Amino acid sequence: MDFTYTEEQKMIKDAARGFLEKACPNVEWYLDxxxxxxxxTPELWKGMAxxxxxxxxxxxxxxxIGGSFLDLVVLLEEMGYAAVPGPFFSTVLLGGLAVLEAGTDAQKNDLLPKIAEGKCLLTLALTEAASTVYDPFFIETTAKAAGDNYIINGVKLFVPDANVSDVIIAAVRTSGTTGDKDGISLFLVDSKTPGVKTTLLKTTAGDKLCEVIFDAVTVSKDKILGSLxxxxxxxxxxxxxxxxxxCAEMLGGSQKVMEITVAYAKERVQFGKAIGVYQAVQHHCANQKMAIEGxxxxxxxxxxMLCNGLPATRIVASAKAWGSEAxxxxxxxxxxxxxxxxxxxEHPMPIYSRRAKAAEYAYGNANYHRQLVATELGL
Amino acid sequence: MAWDFGILKEEEAYRQKVADFLDKELTEEIARQSWEDLGLDVEGRAFAKKLYAAGLMGWSWPVEYGGKGLPPIYDFILIDELGKRWGAHVPNDVAYTMVGHTILRRGSAEMKKEFIPQIIQGEIEFGLGYTEPEAGSDLANMKMTAVEDGDYFVINGQKTFNTESHYSEYHWLAAKTDTKVSAYKGISLFIVDQRAPGITIRPMITMSGERTNEIFYDEVKVPKNRLVGEKNKGFYYMMEALGSERNYVFVPSRYLPYLNMIVDYAKNTTFKGIPLAENPMVRDKIAQIAVEIDMSTLLADHARWMEWNHLPMTCEPEITKVFVSEMEQRMVDSAMQILDQFCQLKEGSKWAPLNGRMEWEFLHSFMTTIGAGTSEVGRTVIAQRGLGLPRG
Structure with missing residues (x-):
């Protein structure tokens, strides 16, 4: 058992901290x-690449650079700490890892180097309007075979950064009925294909969640990612x-919030003393610390567990259920x-509390993940 | 050095050995004596000897006293496996997880030779003699005095909430040896024969039926060689031991039997023909219990890992303590809501679900956020030592 970062991970962390402090200079910049x-900004993206x-x-x-998922998690922790905006998560986690997991050699050779260079932005179009309760497999968008092509029809919601993407990975139903886990296929759709229409939604966190309409979008069958x-x-x-x-982003964000909160409690004077002297304030801070340690x-x-290919369903769901609320x-x-x-x-706090709300609902809120845990418990 | 949540092959082999033994030997009666702090009755004593005879005790203790000299993880594995089976702790809990460590750190060579082998062999237990009527959260405010007189200390005063003393051989006693200096600098620790003349032990029965004690000292003579370490360093020794003690006492695996119990109940109980396990509210509440157990297991693993790697612990064991004790209360509340009005039926009543275990746990759980330091003191420790917030 070991609870330490590798030397490389410490270097990743330090480099990320230094770069992002400069790249995301002040609250005004975030509000912009x-x-x-x-x-x-293009400079931010180029620097990250x-x-x-x-x-x-x-x-x-x-x-x-041949790192592990743990290395990526270390980086995401720092990105959460800096509350960095932009399409990194959608491009790398949703797009890049899907291609890495399921792509053919040709697809990987085509896309991964471009992603690595920062020259191709990806995202994943998954959830739909009928999922009034989050369910990533409740898919009504269809792809119908037509010769060597497929024709995609449907509407996707909450697609992150679709507005700036080059490729949208569309999860569509090619057989079975809505709600089945089977019968879903992934298509690599060029975002500029006729019939793809992206509309930015206005969100709490100011992140770029989109509606993506697929209106008779023609995609050739070699664009299927993984098996039909x-x-x-x-x-x-x-x-x-x-x-x-x-979870890693949320962890970094909560560390930053605790850091500025504790610093403020030490310097803000009321009733003649730093407010951090008062137990009511101390206990609030202790609650932050407890939530973050967990x-x-x-x-x-x-x-x-994911890195080592171990069965991770329970712990991943536990982590997101805990982290979302923490x-x-x-x-x-x-x-x-x-x-x-x-x-x-203009204060940093709203930057973080608004992102906390967005992160809580990304990829399933605590209720959703507790249902997964319940199933894992045999309920 | 890298993140690693696995355990070594040898550690897993020990875990399996402990598990096999406990599956065979740990009866419900013994487990409940341990969980309910009812004491080491004949069965508990016999079980302690069996654990030792099976070669499962003392792996983390020094070789010269009969241990194997391995890291603390072996003792943690032992405690975790007991916890998974309703056994709250090793039979001589206070000796094995608290007192023994301070004797090893601070006791004289003679004291170690006398006590440590008996502790490893499960033969002796101690009552913890800290709390007094005027010294609860403010422990330094204790009034009991120990005055030097020739070859002895003469001790007078009163202790309260000394839970194990009615069945223990020894009292691990804190008393004032210098009343003229600040309280922190005038307390010493003693090992007292619990049956010595002048000691009166009176039972105090808790709302969940455990026995604890109030203890009166009237001119009790304690030989000078039973002073632990240096005179007037007692409070320091107590504080030094606190983090480690929390690591051994607040054990998340103990909640797994409750989790399993309520999972089984939800699977096997129906309402309008539908199993409770299909009710989203029920699933949510049970899952939250599991999430919190998962999370607190990692809090505990991390704090324990710090301990066996000799890293300075500031607030990590305190975080485990505060979280686990409050989690216990949330767990009971959720489980009782699932049992609905049947939750109030006690063991032995007609219609009592889960043999009344959850009802008992409800009563017991009031203690968890108070015993061994309240949640309020705990949070103050986390804020001041962990986050560097100023003292008032």
């Missing part, structure tokens, strides 16, 4: 990114990576301690 249609981040988990033959009708397992795997990756080890255990709680406590100051839009 919220309003900006793309939500990131130069550091090798997009290819951190890809083998070297695909232009990557057999994408259920790939989606499950990718969503496990995504859930744990999101998030740390359950996130890394889940990542370690970050929300840590952020709420931060607001309480900052008082009115933290309620002002």
């Amino acid at each position: 990114m919220d309003k900006d249609e793309k939500g990131f 130069e550091l090798g981040w997009m290819g951190i988990m890809f083998p070297e033959k695909y232009g990557g 009708n057999g994408a259920g397992a790939v989606i499950t795997r990718v969503l496990q990576y995504a859930a744990v990756g999101k 998030s740390t080890y359950i996130t890394y255990k889940a990542a370690w 970050y929300k709680k840590v952020a709420a406590i931060g607001h309480q301690i900052f008082g009115g100051t933290g309620y002002i839009v």
